[in-house]
Amino acid sequence: MTVEHLDARTAEALIVDMRPREDLLANARREAAMRGLHSFPIFDVDCHIIETMRLKEIVPYISNEAIRDRYETVPESAALNLPSAYGDKDVAGRIYRDEHVPGTRGVPRVEDLLNDMGTMGINHACIFPTPMLALGEHPEVEVEVALGQAYNRWLVDHYLTENPRLRAMLYLPFNDPKAALREVVELGDKPGVVGFLVTSVRRTPVYHNAFMPVYAALEERGLPIGFHGGVNWTKSSASNQLNRFLTVHALDFPLYNLIHLFNIIINGLPERFPRLKWLFYEAGLAWLAFAAMRLDHEYMMRPSEAPQLKRKPSEYLREMYFGTQPMEYPSKMEHLEMLFDIVNGPSQFLYASDYPHWDFDLPSKIYDLPFLNEAEKRQVLGKNAYTLFNLPYDEISASLSGTTATEVN
Amino acid sequence: MDPREYTVCPITEFPEGSRLLVRVGDEEVGIFNVGGQIVAYKNRCAHQGGPVCRGRILGRWVEDLNSAKEVIGGHHSSDMDLVCPWHGWEYDLLTGKNIADPSISLKAVDVVVRDGVIYVRAESATRTPEVVPAHE
Numbered sequence: 309m310t311v312e313h314l315d316a317r318t319a320e321a322l323i324v325d326m327r328p329r330e331d332l333l334a335n336a337r338r339e340a341a342m343r344g345l346h347s348f349p350i351f352d353v354d355c356h357i358i359e360t361m362r363l364k365e366i367v368p369y370i371s372n373e374a375i376r377d378r379y380e381t382v383p384e385s386a387a388l389n390l391p392s393a394y395g396d397k398d399v400a401g402r403i404y405r406d407e408h409v410p411g412t413r414g415v416p417r418v419e420d421l422l423n424d425m426g427t428m429g430i431n432h433a434c435i436f437p438t439p440m441l442a443l444g445e446h447p448e449v450e451v452e453v454a455l456g457q458a459y460n461r462w463l464v465d466h467y468l469t470e471n472p473r474l475r476a477m478l479y480l481p482f483n484d485p486k487a488a489l490r491e492v493v494e495l496g497d498k499p500g501v502v503g504f505l506v507t508s509v510r511r512t513p514v515y516h517n518a519f520m521p522v523y524a525a526l527e528e529r530g531l532p533i534g535f536h537g538g539v540n541w542t543k544s545s546a547s548n549q550l551n552r553f554l555t556v557h558a559l560d561f562p563l564y565n566l567i568h569l570f571n572i573i574i575n576g577l578p579e580r581f582p583r584l585k586w587l588f589y590e591a592g593l594a595w596l597a598f599a600a601m602r603l604d605h606e607y608m609m610r611p612s613e614a615p616q617l618k619r620k621p622s623e624y625l626r627e628m629y630f631g632t633q634p635m636e637y638p639s640k641m642e643h644l645e646m647l648f649d650i651v652n653g654p655s656q657f658l659y660a661s662d663y664p665h666w667d668f669d670l671p672s673k674i675y676d677l678p679f680l681n682e683a684e685k686r687q688v689l690g691k692n693a694y695t696l697f698n699l700p701y702d703e704i705s706a707s708l709s710g711t712t713a714t715e716v717n
Numbered sequence: 718m719d720p721r722e723y724t725v726c727p728i729t730e731f732p733e734g735s736r737l738l739v740r741v742g743d744e745e746v747g748i749f750n751v752g753g754q755i756v757a758y759k760n761r762c763a764h765q766g767g768p769v770c771r772g773r774i775l776g777r778w779v780e781d782l783n784s785a786k787e788v789i790g791g792h793h794s795s796d797m798d799l800v801c802p803w804h805g806w807e808y809d810l811l812t813g814k815n816i817a818d819p820s821i822s823l824k825a826v827d828v829v830v831r832d833g834v835i836y837v838r839a840e841s842a843t844r845t846p847e848v849v850p851a852h853e
């Protein structure tokens with residue numbers, strides 16, 4: 309047996325807490341390299357920046373003077389005026405990524421985000437805010453509009469224009485339909501804008517007549533509309549009976565997506581806007597089995613309450629798109645396979661990381677699914693999203709074939 | 718392939734509660750002194766391959782009930798858990814078993830203490846890394 313001597317001091321230098329930031333994702337780089345994930349295009353439809361760390365840059369974009377006045381002197385105070393997505397994400401400090409890492413909230417620096425994406429094998433990513441995901445509940449609609457508009461313009465200038473690997477679905481200030489329409493008209497053709505996002509936890513229902521011009525404008529421009537799940541622990545009478553973030557997180561993300569999905573389908577919006585693409589983020593996949601079966605069951609008994617429908621609800625659902633994260637791990641893989649079947653997963657699921665949040669998913673999670681063939685894996689990991697967002701998949705694919713992990717960053 | 722043996726350090730430099738992360742061959746290995754017992758695991762979480770051996774080590778959280786089965790508080794027990802920094806999967810540090818599903822384990826690495834020195838065994842550095850599927 310060969311005995312190699314490892315200098316104890318060298319080993320000491322590798323003590324976990326002393327290690328630099330890059331090492332946190334060293335395993336992700338390896339996972340990607342082993343699977344050759346750098347050799348085909350991967351699109352991450354959902355990752356997060358932490359916009360409130362850059363409020364100094366965002367506040368000057370606020371066009372409403374009265375609201376800009378509130379935050380101009382101390383821009384950071386805008387963060388304190390956001391509704392809260394309260395909850396201990398880090399499990400009493402257990403999910404701890406040391407002081408070199410931006411923790412589990414969001415990546416503040418563009419360079420770091422691009423670097424981390426490359427490490428995981430991700431070519432393009434759609435970025436979302438973090439604290440502003442709760443903006444839809446702001447009691448002052450003018451503040452939602454002002455901050456949402458400022459965030460959108462700041463994002464276009466500071467992220468999208470200069471970084472072709474980053475895309476965004478911009479914030480729709482959905483409590484003010486006219487303002488929402490203005491965002492689509494003014495920003496829909498800006499570089500990197502691939503659609504618009506409704507933060508799921510909010511007050512205004514999606515079937516309101518006032519939204520029809522917004523849907524029409526999106527449909528006309530070929531821009532999808534997305535709904536990003538969230539939690540509402542403090543204000544919902546259902547969720548505030550729960551006493552653990554575990555249960556709130558398990559329930560609320562699918563719950564608010566379900567509410568919008570139910571309203572969209574049963575009010576016939578896919579019939580009214582047949583070319584508009586609907587996307588749902590961050591609720592995992594298991595809720596979709598419930599949605600499909602439950603809606604079909606109710607519809608059979610009460611079709612007159614959904615007179616615009618020409619097909620069963622689940623058939624509309626099978627044409628919508630769903631971010632995969634956080635993809636559940638049932639103990640029997642067949643159960644997950646069944647979910648892919650129920651919702652037409654290979655063509656409708658879009659890989660989403662949610663990086664760097666505490667429940668992020670690596671591309672390997674999709675790549676290792678034993679019931680998908682290679683073509684289906686590549687569809688879910690990239691092709692479906694590139695196609696949905698009108699990006700040249702084949703061209704990007706050709707430029708990558710043969711690329712190795714070390715060439716990416 | 719023959720495993721190689723790597724010297725880590727004298728046991729005297731590795732008292733109870735110590736942890737080292739070392740590279741042996743192609744693997745990163747976390748070595749821990751848990752109440753005087755030396756254990757070692759590959760630095761790859763069974764969930765998505767995260768750097769589990771960098772994670773926080775905490776006494777397992779236990780809820781305290783009184784005789785009427787009311788919850789009256791909680792405390793950290795003396796069973797030590799290792800928490801993966803990526804998504805919080807927790808493992809019993811001594812056995813490597815996942816605390817939520819004991820059928821899932823960290824990959825143990827052979828570790829021996831001989832003549833007061835800690836050694837770990839790992840395969841040669843030249844082997845090709847194998848794909849470890851995330852769903853194990």
Ligand code: FES
Pocket residue numbers: 762763764765766767768769801802803804805806
């Ligand atoms: S990789 Fe360790 S908890 Fe997910």
